[in-house]
Amino acid sequence: MQSKTIGIIVNGVTGRMGYRQHLLRSLLAIREAGGLPLADGERLIPELVLVGRNEAKLADIAGRHGLTDWTTDLTAALARPDVQIYFDAQLTSARQPALAAAIAAGKHIYTEKPVAESLTGAVELARAADAAGIRHGVVADKLFLPGLRKLKRLLDGGFFGRVLSVRGEFGYWVFEGDWQPAQRPSWNYRAADGGGIVSDMFPHWHYLLEHLFGPVRTVTAHTATHLPRRWDEQGEPYDATAEDAAYGIFELAGGVVAQINSSWAVRVHRDELVEFQVDGVEGSAVAGLHHCHVQHRAATPKPVWNPDLPGGEDFRSQWQPVPDNDQFDNGFRAQWEQFLSDVVADRPHQFDLWAGARGVQLAELGLQSARDGRRLPLPELA
Template sequence: MTRRTVRIAMNGVTGRMGYRQHLLRSVLAIREQGGVDLGGGEVLWPEPVLVGRRDHALKEIAERHGLTEWSTDLDAVLADDTIDVYFDAQVTSARVEALKKAIDAGKHIYTEKPTATDLEGALQLARLARTAGIKHGVVQDKIFLPGLLKLKRLIDGGFFGEILSVRGEFGYWVFEGDWQDAQRPSWNYRSEDGGGIAVDMFPHWEYVLHELFGRVLSVQAHITTHIPRRWDEQGKPYAATADDAAYGIFELDGGAVAQINSSWAVRVNRDELVEFQVDGVHGSAVAGLRNCRVQHRSATPKPVWNPDLPVTESFRDQWQEVPDNTEFDNGFKAQWELFLRHVVLDEPYQWDLLAGARGVQLAELGLRSSAEGRRFDVPELTL
């Protein structure tokens, strides 16, 4: 097999998401499988160059995984003509400047979301990338999850008939940090550092809804901070200036309505940390990260409301599990492979910086809706 190497500057791999999902379970996993088979006896081989602010942390990660290249000098890395792709998993507030530098250096772009802190910044990045003629992609991992892939299979097969509504529940209790360590970084709860669940999760909901059910036409949201005081990584208290819960109603192209609750101040009483219930005329489904259950109209029972009698049936047992019928790869890794094939083979790829800008737009309008107590239309974006 002939090896075709793509060198990737990976910025932000000392963070939880950048390390676990993008380096360990995506790029390194691709190397462990022998690369990406391009056909014709050729494989694509990703070569990561680790970038960050803490030299000792980068060195430790590199040595742990047998890597040889890391740097705290982003400018020098981008000036290296052998670097093909720049990947960004930094905190949101640092992302725009780094992406602009990478675009100016002529590197292809792959980035976490949100791509910017506001819509104008996100659109500017998309315009700059188009002008530069580079390839660009935005991580939209949820649509590559097994549960949502099964859901898409149901949609494509006509299982639902007319889709009426989508209801999503996402979140879990993030400890405040005083008597138990918080399982999310403190910057997530400071708006001045780009934190907030709306700017984090509304971009996810935009592409999930857009890809599976139709473009979001309008948004009405209530966004709030339930826990106003938290403790940081050093055990010091701080004011949580960013929102930790967002409740949104989205009108979709085609007439369906989606309601999605996102919260870091909710205790989980569901099978998975995120679940979507889709109700259609011909059937319903509940999809999570991995699993999907269905109830067809021919098998739908006829409950009768009677608060004077105890429930004698298990409603959950009346649903049928959707089989895998295939082997599902890690969602982040699957999208990495598609983007790298896009870079080297020019295969079609739709999840670009304009798609990323739609997510920023929805978060921005959601926050505005909550602040003003109004419903807002979501204009279609063009460059």
């Protein structure tokens, strides 16, 4: 079987997400599998150029995985004619100028989110990419995970009838960093460094709601910094200036109401770190990242409220698991494969920079809603 290569700059590979999900479990996994099978029977082999700011870390990662092409000079990497794609997993504050430079260099763009720190910046990137005639995509990893793919199957099959509401719970306790190390980097909790759970998670909720249930029309949000003091990677205390929790209500086209709580200051009492309950006239479902359970209208019990008696029903046992019916690969890898296929076929990627801009818009308006204490509409982007 014939193969061909495609050059990919991977910027931000020294970070947790860039290394674990994008390099290790996606691009290197595709290489180890012999490349991505294409429609014409060929296989596409990613040739990687690792980019970052820390020379020692880059050399260590490259050495561990048998890679030899790495640099701290992004400008030089973008000037290479043998590189077709630029991928960005840097800090949010560094992303927009790097993406703009890659677009100017004529590279196809694939990036983590948020794509920029402001809606203005995100729209500028989308317009520039369109004008350059390149293919562009934004990571929408949660839609490619087993639980959400099962939920999409239920929606496509009409299981719910008319969908009424969506309720989401996301989060876990991120340790303050004093007596136990924090599981997230300290910049996540400093507003000046682009931190905050709204800019991090609202873009996720936007593509999920838009793709599964319909466009978001309004947002009402309340934010909080529940833990105002944390300790950084060097064990030094610092003031947390970004919100660590957000409570949002999103009204969607067609009348669906979504409520999603996001928090890094919550202890988990559910099956997965994120779960969504979808209620419809004909049935309901609870979907996490891996599992999905349903209860049909005909199998719905009739609970009776009686506060004088202890509850005797095992409500969880009244739900049925949705079978896999498929083999689910890593969600990040699945979208990488879709994006690479779109680049080779020269077709638009479904989750493009405009979708990324709408996610930034939701985050920006969510923060404004929290400041103003009011519901805000989401204008369509031109």
